[in-house]
Each structure stands twice: as structure tokens, then as C-alpha cells.
Amino acid sequence: MNEAPAQASDNSEKFWLASYPSSVPPEIPALSYRSLGELFESCCVEYLPRVAFSSMGREMTYRELEVETRKVGAWLQAQGLEKGDRVAVMMPNVLQNPVVTYAILRAGFVVVNVNPLYTPRELEHQLKDAGAKAIFVLENFAHTVQQVAAEVGLRHIVVTAMGDMLGMKGHIVNLVVRKVKKLVPAWSIPSAIPFKKVLTEGSHLPLKPVDIDSNDVAFLQYTGGTTGVSKGAALTHANLIANKMQISMWLEAAFENRPRPEVLTFVCALPLYHIFALTVNSLMGVAMGGHNILIANPRDIPAFVKELQKHKVHVFPGLNTLFNAMMNNADFGKIDFSSLILALGGGMAVQRPVAERWQALTGTAITEGYGLSETSPVATANRFDTQEFTGMIGLPLPSTEISIRDEDGKPLPLGEVGEICIRGPQVMAGYWQRPDETAKVMTDDGFFRSGDMGYMDERGYTKIVDRKKDMILVSGFNVYPNEVEEVAAMHPGVLECAAVGVPDPHSGEAVKLFVVKKDPALTEHDVREHCAANLTGYKRPRLIEFRNELPKSNVGKILRRELRG
Incomplete structure (x- = not known):
């Protein structure tokens, strides 16, 4: 291809479809159910004797x-x-x-x-x-x-x-x-x-x-309120049924490399009140007649690991922090991952060092997807038949369009960083009783403004670089915290880290890195040398602070705003 196609808009070709697995169609069919209740009742009839959920040793059919x-x-x-x-x-x-x-x-x-x-x-x-x-x-x-x-x-x-x-x-x-x-x-x-x-x-x-x-x-x-006061995303029955269908269709590619089990077993460690687990575990799990292993307290890693030793799991949705914490548990190696078909990473960026270690220990790559409460949630995902960590958030799901736009809402050329905007049947009806807030995030042509910054490549894969407000501006240069954190996390002495921007009299802002040590002997000099070898000057942390732990949401997402304050 001599010339990169223009960024997708109303009339442009959905060029990313050329990157789709052969088993996945470009569009979802018409919804087969009018409501989630109707879908649920149909599944209960179809899968009567199967185990739907289990908790603390009790199985519920x-x-x-x-x-x-x-x-x-x-x-x-x-x-x-x-x-x-x-x-x-x-x-x-x-x-x-x-x-x-x-x-x-x-x-x-x-x-x-x-x-x-x-x-x-x-x-x-x-x-x-x-x-x-x-x-x-x-x-x-x-x-x-x-x-x-x-x-x-x-x-x-x-x-x-x-x-x-x-x-x-x-x-x-x-x-x-x-x-x-x-x-x-x-x-x-x-x-x-x-x-x-x-x-x-x-x-x-x-x-x-x-x-x-x-x-x-x-x-x-x-929503978690990270962009202001917490607002209720009004998700319709159609939104969630559509997203369930999109994910189910995307899942077909996972069985290209591994046999399809008669009953899919899901790890449900992410809380069901969070949109990721609600759709991927509960709605999709039930729709496919799957078995969800409910984990009431995933923060109790020893108990969580012990529970997983009792099961052969197929689908494991998680966050970077959860995968990382599990692998640092002494008994992690006792879990039998031979049946694992899919480890799904979402909620926050999966760091390459974590993904590579996970694949080495389990034999399965972490496949990243992306979405928000406002998109029910999944908008993009990497191919489920891939056996490598891409560092990208993947391709638009069937019936979904991604458009990268500038501050004025105009589509940008491929490769340029702008706001990730999403259009599809999974996009919310609006914020509950907040027409003013809804208007701020919806474009005239029906795209939802995610508030996340990224770019799309010529294959249709999107790379997220950060939230708009998390971007650090150093002497006019944009620094994306995710990049700094990923580099720092590569150091074997680093357990967890987070980068934020702090005021600086010379450069406007400077990068500050918070680090939790994995190796007690790790020094500030070690971190600086490692970053200097992997980051250009303006991206390197000016300030480094060691902490015993980093503030996290209940889902396990590191809260940069608390470190910033």
C-alpha cells in the first residue's frame, strides 16, 4: 500500500476489516432478544443442569x-x-x-x-x-x-x-x-x-x-468520577445485548488454536459491579452457558491463588495489577493453566514486562481490549487467536467504528495522536438526567469522545497513549505516563510504579515517578540509570519517590490523581 488510508469517518472504508480473523464477520446480526431478562430466561432453559456460578465451594446451576x-x-x-x-x-x-x-x-x-x-x-x-x-x-x-x-x-x-x-x-x-x-x-x-x-x-x-x-x-x-462528578451511564438492553454479541463473535477466533470446551469456565475476580466483569463474565458467561467462579476478595491473593488451584479455567479477565500481584505469589506456579484459552487485559494499560512474564509462566498471552462504562464496555480488542502481546488495544469490534479526532472534532490522519472516539450499538443512551454532560461527549455524527488519547495504524490497530488530563507537558513536549511506567516496570527491582506531572519552574512540568520496590536494595540511582538508558531526556523522571504501596481503586487501577495531589 503506497498511501495510508484516511482515518475512518462516515463514508470511509472500514479498512481494519482486512485485519479481522476469518471467523469473525464485520457486523453483528439483528438482536435476537428484546431484553436481558428474555435472554437470561432463554439461557436458563437451554443450560438447566449446568453450573452457572460457584462461590466458596457452593455451585448454583x-x-x-x-x-x-x-x-x-x-x-x-x-x-x-x-x-x-x-x-x-x-x-x-x-x-x-x-x-x-x-x-x-x-x-x-x-x-x-x-x-x-x-x-x-x-x-x-x-x-x-x-x-x-x-x-x-x-x-x-x-x-x-x-x-x-x-x-x-x-x-x-x-x-x-x-x-x-x-x-x-x-x-x-x-x-x-x-x-x-x-x-x-x-x-x-x-x-x-x-x-x-x-x-x-x-x-x-x-x-x-x-x-x-x-x-x-x-x-x-x-463512572469512577475521574473526569469530574460521578455520572450514571444509561445503558440500554440493546447496548448490552449488542456488546455481548460482539464479544461472543470475537471469541470465536480463540478456538482457532485451541479446542472449544463443552463448558467455558470463567474466573470472575473483577467485581461484578464493574462494567468489565458485568459484561464479559456475567452477561457473556450466562449467554454461553458458562461457569463463573466468583472471587469475593481478589485482594487476598493467597486465598485467590489457592481457589484457582481447584479449577481448570478457560477465560481469565483481569487487570495489569491483578496479573502482576498473582505472579508475585509463591504458590502461583501450582495453578494448572493448561486449559487457559484467553487471558483478557482491560481497565488499564497492560505493561509489557507483566505480559511477557505472564506468557512465560502460563503459556498464554494477555490479550488487551479497551472500552469504558459508556460503551458497555468493549469497543476494541486484539485478535483472540494471537499468541503474542501487542501493546495495542486492538481492532474495532464488529459494528464498531473508531475515529481519532483533534480538539475540533476533525478526523486525523493515521499515525497521529488524537482523542479516541467510538461509534457503535454498544454506546450508551447518554448520562442519566445530564443532557449537558451527554452533549459534551457526543459528536454531531454520533461518536462518543472517550477522553483517551491514541492513534490508529495502517492495519486498523489502535494504541492508547493516555487520558488527556494525565498527559505531562515538559517544555512543550508531550510525555505520556504509560510510556514512562512501562519502561520503569522493566527494571527487575521494580514491583509497581506510577508517573505523574508536577509543576516545574523551568519546564512547566516535570515527570515524577512513584516506585514500589520488589528488590529492597533498589536505589534511586538504579532507577535513574535504567530510565536514562530507555527514555529520551525530557521523558526521564526528574523526581523519584519510593512508596510501600500505591493508591488504587477497588478494581485495582492505580489512581494517579491521588499521587498528583
Whole structure:
């Protein structure tokens, strides 16, 4: 090819389709279901005897899942809630989470996913903004709900305990959680309803059919607030069904090199309230009749590794920090990864040193994908039949367009860095009750402005270089923190690192690098020498600070903004 094609716009050819696996079509077909509830019910009938979710040794089949969601959905309808009312779910990865989530969807309501570690201030904002009428909360976090209950207008507060769906073993689990580990702070909500009472009452009630349109809102998925106040991305049934279809079609290429198992087993370590796990684990897992191994606390790496030793897993979605932490556990080598077909990296950039080490230890490459809460979430992914780490975020999924644009919203030539903009059936309906904020991120021709900076190459692969606001400007030169961090992470003495811009009287900004040591003997001089050998002058860290740990979100994403402050 003598001349690179112009960046994709309305009328330009989707040249990236030439890079697609032969098994993946360019477009998804018409949606075969009008709602997620309809999709769920169909899957439960098809996969009745299979295990859908397991937690702490307890397995729940699709048959049981259908029965339990029917009870909860019927109970919710009996409380006088109306179609489209918002119901919050504030739980980690326990069996109650998918049960409640699918019950809400089947009953015609909207799921509001809540991070259980939210402070009262954060929780109050989200519940008020969503106008939530009810909440299901794990008792470990009921004290937070207690502090805001009077302010947010909740009509129903359902409290569940860790062991509520674990059978006889549940009594022991609850005792250990409450009395031995003391993980349940004191709380008092007089109007609270025990989850088991909901199941009992719901078993005597009918689940009434609800006419749900594919354009009705299914989830309010709140953004992390990294670009300002936390906003609810209104994701429709069509958005999520489309993204499930896109990922499922993309997955076909993974079976080019490895045989397709009869039942796919997923590791579900990322929290289900996060859009990545919600779509890739829960929605796609259920749609394919898969088995999701729920990990309630992935931060307990020793327990997590021990749990994985009991299973043969096929699909492992994770973050760079999770993969890195696992490999630094002494028992990691005891996990049998011979069945692993796909390790999916998302949420943050996967660093090459981490990816290369993972492949050496497991025999499977980490395949990066990219998306946001606003895109349900997956917009691009590397080919699933690849056996190498690319350092790119991949190709647009079927029915998806990526356009790299300048500050004025004009498409840029291939190879030039601009804002990554996304158009496709997975793009949200808008921010909940925020037409002003929606207008800021949507272009006139229907592209969502991601706020991430990147470029597209002549094959159609996109490379993300950073968020706009994370970019560091040193004497007029752009420095992307991801590049600095990736280089620093290559040093064998570095466990984790993060780069931020700090004010500098001479260059406007300078690069500051925060480092967590893997080797206690690592010195500032060692880091400087390593960076000097791999980075041009203006990109090198001017300041280096050692820390025992770096601030992270509950998903495990390093929070640069806290280091900056």
C-alpha cells in the first residue's frame, strides 16, 4: 500500500476489516432478544443442569438461578415498584449478586451497581442521582447505608449475609465473618428486610411479565468520577445485548488454536459491579452457558491463588495489577493453566514486562481490549487467536467504528495522536438526567469522545497513549505516563510504579515517578540509570519517590490523581 488510508469517518472504508480473523464477520446480526431478562430466561432453559456460578465451594446451576431470580423479582414487583424504577446492588462477588441483578432485570426494573467500599458521601450522591427506590446490600456494608438511608429516599433496604446462599455451610461462614474475622461493623436499620425473608415471600408470588423495549434502560453504570462528578451511564438492553454479541463473535477466533470446551469456565475476580466483569463474565458467561467462579476478595491473593488451584479455567479477565500481584505469589506456579484459552487485559494499560512474564509462566498471552462504562464496555480488542502481546488495544469490534479526532472534532490522519472516539450499538443512551454532560461527549455524527488519547495504524490497530488530563507537558513536549511506567516496570527491582506531572519552574512540568520496590536494595540511582538508558531526556523522571504501596481503586487501577495531589 503506497498511501495510508484516511482515518475512518462516515463514508470511509472500514479498512481494519482486512485485519479481522476469518471467523469473525464485520457486523453483528439483528438482536435476537428484546431484553436481558428474555435472554437470561432463554439461557436458563437451554443450560438447566449446568453450573452457572460457584462461590466458596457452593455451585448454583442455571435451574437454581432461574428459580431464585424468579423469587426475588416477584417480591420486588409486589412492593409496588413500577417499570423502570431503579434498584441498587451493593455487594461483592457473592452468589446473591447475580441472583439479584437478573431478578431486577426480569422484573422490569433498572440495576444501579454500587461499589461496596463507597464512603457515605459517595453512596449518597449515587443513590440520590439515580433516584433508587430499593437497595440490596451485604451486611458488611450496611453501616454505610445506615448513615445515608434517611437522606436518599429508599423505600426498601434488603440486607444479606455472606453465607445466605451457601446452604448449611453458610451458618459457619456467617459466624466466621461476623465473630472471628469481625468483618461486619455494627449497624442498625429498623426497616431492613433480611434477604432470606425476600426469598421465602417471593416463592409464593407470581413474577408478572413486563413489556420491555430494547431501548429501555437496563443499568445505570456510574463512572469512577475521574473526569469530574460521578455520572450514571444509561445503558440500554440493546447496548448490552449488542456488546455481548460482539464479544461472543470475537471469541470465536480463540478456538482457532485451541479446542472449544463443552463448558467455558470463567474466573470472575473483577467485581461484578464493574462494567468489565458485568459484561464479559456475567452477561457473556450466562449467554454461553458458562461457569463463573466468583472471587469475593481478589485482594487476598493467597486465598485467590489457592481457589484457582481447584479449577481448570478457560477465560481469565483481569487487570495489569491483578496479573502482576498473582505472579508475585509463591504458590502461583501450582495453578494448572493448561486449559487457559484467553487471558483478557482491560481497565488499564497492560505493561509489557507483566505480559511477557505472564506468557512465560502460563503459556498464554494477555490479550488487551479497551472500552469504558459508556460503551458497555468493549469497543476494541486484539485478535483472540494471537499468541503474542501487542501493546495495542486492538481492532474495532464488529459494528464498531473508531475515529481519532483533534480538539475540533476533525478526523486525523493515521499515525497521529488524537482523542479516541467510538461509534457503535454498544454506546450508551447518554448520562442519566445530564443532557449537558451527554452533549459534551457526543459528536454531531454520533461518536462518543472517550477522553483517551491514541492513534490508529495502517492495519486498523489502535494504541492508547493516555487520558488527556494525565498527559505531562515538559517544555512543550508531550510525555505520556504509560510510556514512562512501562519502561520503569522493566527494571527487575521494580514491583509497581506510577508517573505523574508536577509543576516545574523551568519546564512547566516535570515527570515524577512513584516506585514500589520488589528488590529492597533498589536505589534511586538504579532507577535513574535504567530510565536514562530507555527514555529520551525530557521523558526521564526528574523526581523519584519510593512508596510501600500505591493508591488504587477497588478494581485495582492505580489512581494517579491521588499521587498528583
